[in-house]
Amino acid sequence: MRRDEEFSEFFTSRFDWARRTAYAMCGDWSEAEELAQNAFVKAYAKWPSIRRDTAVAYVRTIVTRLFLDSRRRRREDPVADLPEHGVGGRFDDPDARLHAALRQVPPKQRAALVLRFVHDLSIEQTAAELGCSIGNVKSQTARGLATLREAYGEPVTSECA
Amino acid sequence: MNIEDELRGALDVSAPPPTTTLDQVLKRGRRRVFAQRAGAVLGVFAVVAGIGIGATTLNHAAPDPTPADQPDHGPATVEHATGWPRVETPPQIPYGTWSPATSAPPPAGRAVLQIPLCNTKEPLEVWGLGTEVLSAKTVDGLIDLVRRELPEVTVSNAPGNSIKDAIEFDLTDSGGTGSLSISAGRFPGTPQWHANDNLWSTGDCEPARRLSLADGTVMQLHGVRPFEPFQSLKQVLEVYRKDGLYVRLELRNFGSPDVRPDPDKPGVLQRVGAGRATLPLSEEQFSRLGPAIAEVG
Numbered sequence: 001m002r003r004d005e006e007f008s009e010f011f012t013s014r015f016d017w018a019r020r021t022a023y024a025m026c027g028d029w030s031e032a033e034e035l036a037q038n039a040f041v042k043a044y045a046k047w048p049s050i051r052r053d054t055a056v057a058y059v060r061t062i063v064t065r066l067f068l069d070s071r072r073r074r075r076e077d078p079v080a081d082l083p084e085h086g087v088g089g090r091f092d093d094p095d096a097r098l099h100a101a102l103r104q105v106p107p108k109q110r111a112a113l114v115l116r117f118v119h120d121l122s123i124e125q126t127a128a129e130l131g132c133s134i135g136n137v138k139s140q141t142a143r144g145l146a147t148l149r150e151a152y153g154e155p156v157t158s159e160c161a
Numbered sequence: 162m163n164i165e166d167e168l169r170g171a172l173d174v175s176a177p178p179p180t181t182t183l184d185q186v187l188k189r190g191r192r193r194v195f196a197q198r199a200g201a202v203l204g205v206f207a208v209v210a211g212i213g214i215g216a217t218t219l220n221h222a223a224p225d226p227t228p229a230d231q232p233d234h235g236p237a238t239v240e241h242a243t244g245w246p247r248v249e250t251p252p253q254i255p256y257g258t259w260s261p262a263t264s265a266p267p268p269a270g271r272a273v274l275q276i277p278l279c280n281t282k283e284p285l286e287v288w289g290l291g292t293e294v295l296s297a298k299t300v301d302g303l304i305d306l307v308r309r310e311l312p313e314v315t316v317s318n319a320p321g322n323s324i325k326d327a328i329e330f331d332l333t334d335s336g337g338t339g340s341l342s343i344s345a346g347r348f349p350g351t352p353q354w355h356a357n358d359n360l361w362s363t364g365d366c367e368p369a370r371r372l373s374l375a376d377g378t379v380m381q382l383h384g385v386r387p388f389e390p391f392q393s394l395k396q397v398l399e400v401y402r403k404d405g406l407y408v409r410l411e412l413r414n415f416g417s418p419d420v421r422p423d424p425d426k427p428g429v430l431q432r433v434g435a436g437r438a439t440l441p442l443s444e445e446q447f448s449r450l451g452p453a454i455a456e457v458g
Contacts (some may be wrong), residue, residue, distance in 0.1 A: 004187060006182055007187070007190075008187075011183050011186060012183065015179060015181065015186075016176070016179060017172070019176070019179055019181075019456075020171075020172040020174070021172065023174070023176070024171045024172060025198045029176065029177050033179060033181055036181065036188075037181045037185065037186060040181075040186045040190070041186055041189040041193055042193070043190075044186060044187065044189075044190025044191075044193070045190055045193040045194050045197060047190075047436035060279060091224055098167050098168070098170075098171060099171070099174070102171075114168070114171065116168055117165050118168050118169060118171045118172060121168070122264070139439060145164060145165075148164055148168075149164060152164070
């Protein structure tokens with residue numbers, strides 16, 4: 001089946017990327033796995049109508065929206081203090097520190113940061129994937145960066161003044 | 162440390178091996194496709210069922226077809242669109258419900274109408290009815306107006322009826338043949354008084370519908386009444402003209418095909434057929450004749 005062949009190829013090349021994107025947003029590997037899997041299941045169902053050159057963006061949009069939906073359904077416990085150990089290792093691991101700090105950023109701001117800086121999307125593209133206005137993306141991004149800087153607890157520079 | 166640079170490297174973290182396999186995703190994906198297709202099919206069924214249920218519900222919500230003494234509620238008239246208001250007076254309380262005689266029941270397959278029965282109140286003043294009071298010109302005018310006002314119905318003169326007692330027509334459409342009888346008389350006094358005097362003369366339960374014209378003519382449309390044999394139906398329209406001419410129109414669900422000369426009684430017609438299931442004119446069609454009669458010279 002051509003559908004399955006094409007999709008299999010896409011899954012093989014992009015599942016881990018989707019899982020890591022989900023992890024950047026949710027900070028939990030098992031949840032990230034679930035988000036990515038659900039996104040690919042949805043993509044499979046819509047596969048005949050998805051343009052191949054937009055399939056990556058399509059899956060990323062699903063991951064983002066599934067993440068935000070999950071946070072709307074259950075209030076995420078805010079992390080008052082940085083955990084002693086990061087998810088992926090000890091706290092002195094820079095990656096773990098980043099993801100722990102990200103978890104202190106509210107979900108929508110976090111999604112905006114991931115799309116804008118992790119995926120290097122423009123403000124317009126980010127607005128399209130989040131399903132909100134450009135102005136909303138700008139404010140969410142600015143507030144997200146401010147929260148992230150605070151979470152780091154030490155002076156950090158920023159491209160955005 | 163540049164925080165945006167930190168973010169750009171957020172995907173390059175050490176990660177546990179994925180537990181999701183392609184097979185899992187394909188299986189779930191196929192189930193989802195199947196569910197979507199099944200949902201679409203069920204949706205179509207739901208729409209079709211909804212239309213069916215809606216149509217049935219609307220059909221059941223339509224006015225009860227049984228009370229044929231209320232022409233705006235029953236099958237005895239196909240449409241119910243006269244704008245004439247009912248006379249503002251309390252209705253009569255029914256003493257029973259119509260039940261056809263066992264010796265002359267309605268034909269097989271025709272439902273017995275559950276028509277409430279009320280007392281007939283004879284008018285205080287009565288006068289003779291016929292066609293003697295009508296000039297030849299008026300008779301011609303009445304015959305013409307029936308044909309003119311009812312172009313959608315085949316109007317033909319019923320055979321065997323002289324024009325002495327009434328002007329009789331057969332009215333035929335796809336539902337069969339019924340008839341219309343027009344007779345006339347002269348009354349003293351005012352149209353309004355006589356209209357009130359005859360309000361319950363046909364045994365209505367609900368007050369008749371009435372329309373008064375600017376010239377003082379009063380038109381009164383009674384309800385559909387059942388009578389023997391074969392659950393026959395009739396409806397009466399009265400026109401009390403300002404000039405003292407009274408015209409009575411009686412609409413029936415049977416016509417000349419349903420009668421024949423009584424071999425034992427010369428000059429008398431005998432009912433042999435049940436006629437059609439409904440009256441041959443809707444209330445709107447029937448009431449059309451009233452204003453036209455008011456203008457006949």
